Amino acid sequence: MQERPIRVGIIGPTGYAGMELIRIVIGHPHLELTYLAGSGNHSGTLAEVFPHFAHVAGPDIVTFDADVCAQACDLAFVALPSGESGKVAVELWRRGVRTVDLSGDLRLPSDVYQTWYGKEPLPDDVIQEAVYGLSEFNRSRIAAANLISNPGCYATAAILALKPIVSWSEARIQGPVAIDAKSGVTGAGRGLKSHLLFAELANDFYPYRVGSHQHTPEIEQALSHECTVLLTTQLLPVMRGILTSSYVTLSGDVRAEEIQGHYESFYQDEPFVHVLPYGQVPHMKSVVGTNHVQIGVHLNERTGILQVFSVIDNLGKGASGQAVQNVNIAYGFAETTGLTQEALWT
Template identity: 40%
Template sequence: MAPQLRVPALLPPMLRCPAPAPSAQAGAGEQVRVAVLGASGYTGEEVVRLLALHPNFKVTTLTGDRQAGKHFSDVFPHLLTARDVPPLVKIEDVSWDNVDAVFCCLPHATTQETLASLPAHLKVVDLSADFRLRNVDTYAEWYGGEHKAPELQKEAVYGLTELHREAVKQARIVANPGCYPTSVQLPLVPLLAANLITAEDIIIDAKSGVSGAGRSAKQNLIYCEVTEGINAYSVTRHRHMPEIEQGLSDACGKDVRVSFTPHLMPMTRGMESACYVKLADGASAGELRMHLQERYREESFVHVLPAGQVPQTHHVRGSNHCLIGVFEDRIPGRAIVLSVIDNLVKGASGQAIQNMNLLFGLPEETALLQQALFP
């Protein structure tokens, strides 16, 4: 007899707006004027690349203080054919009256003051970690400095789109999730909410391509240091840990602590999270798979694979898709849940566009239906 699906608990919203934001619908043919702050980094570049096919969003402003004055194709020659892309300018030189929406791709701890200074009419998706953690004291503990915009933090909505879609639609500021938290929460939040796995003894072994560390020159990221090897980093202290725990705790209504270890892989992009979980009494790995399949059946970007199929980073490269596989562990009462994404797309810029589409009343798949690049 097939296992009976358990009725999932309602997912509590991560972050709520205090009041619905004014309507900002973009009809067919209307142009939303977009600024990309920090466009000289990898996430900013990916936003521009993906928006090249967007029928409603037009990039009118690009900032990059150290690259100010340069054409975008001088900084990223592979985007030579991206038409009508403006040159880079400094943030202080932007005319905000000519901007409707902002993708903020600035480094962590620099976004708070920038967003606090922006006009209130702007819709913002922030790709840094500055507004992901509700508790500003937790932010200070993990990011090494006091939060400089606590009032904006109260307004921000956490933008893991498939789990918080309705809250995102009403937001003005969206905190785009981190790449590791995206790959972990998409499979585990529904399972915790449905009481199919326990909140205790969750182990996450995660691996990421080098692009996740950004474009800045660092010795540990040069070719000779990275190639032909694999290494764990930020062991027990990776900054994505409190974000993961915040989302998992909200899902089950109790404090969740996870064992999380990230690894750097000798590849450009891609991310895999192997999650080792304890089954709730009476649950099975097959029931976990069935529940996730039902939860994501209507989703465009999250796909649960059939039994026995192993998700691979090659199969999501360059796309906004997440693939999930569920396996019975050899240890009785445990299961292994595998999740893969492209860390720069679903783990960053693609999900940011998905959220911005929602902010302007557009189909969230707009400009994001590219298939994975393989081989």
């Protein structure tokens, strides 16, 4: 545990994940914002760029320079678009900065990345240096890591919902697991896209990237390839939040109470993962603005299908909250430090 605050840089502070990182870091007792940098398109003081941070003392937002960043920071969060983000994260890590990358660039082997992201991958020897930061399942490796690959938002919600059942020797899963996932529009980033304009998005609801969403292999990898998943992603006309509904066909005669008991004991020591009483379903509003996850299970005895529902905030546990949770693990702070915000609900 170190005495002086950790000097923090955020690369991509004008994106949605970066903005959320600023919000969390300024409330964290052991972190101090010392560097903010992006593409140079939105430079200036915090007050000039963000009216809601006008009262916050912090560094100006400048054009990114790896050497300047390495001088100014002990720790960097890199929240740039995939394809750019991993390269920048590796540049900083090579300069001795402890780095958390929020993109998909360091999560998958290079051939799988190329197939699902359609972008030039980083070399496998570099990717293998990055520790996958799904906090609940990788604490000892995260604690020792200098390069952390933060999980995807849909992936986080789906893996946390499915890990208990997929890894349970009592359950026999038949066939692929269907994951029906819905996200608020901040999941698509802040760049201008016509289909994300208010008049296009409001009052509408539809699936996208059917059969090809890049979080599919990340989920299967994190579930140790114990099952194949069919992920359907949909865009909700709300700002934040993800709801996943997973359908798992079970054979054998595991009873609903046993499954519920297993989920409860699986997550009983987790400060951020909450299994609801049997029969209750999670609401997105319960977790928006927080790092919390809520999970509800229901065994449909007529069909033998287990339904598992999970909710997260895509910018909280799905991105910036989990990134800070990983930093808390890496520096030996209490895992909830700086992450105690409760949901607004209304």
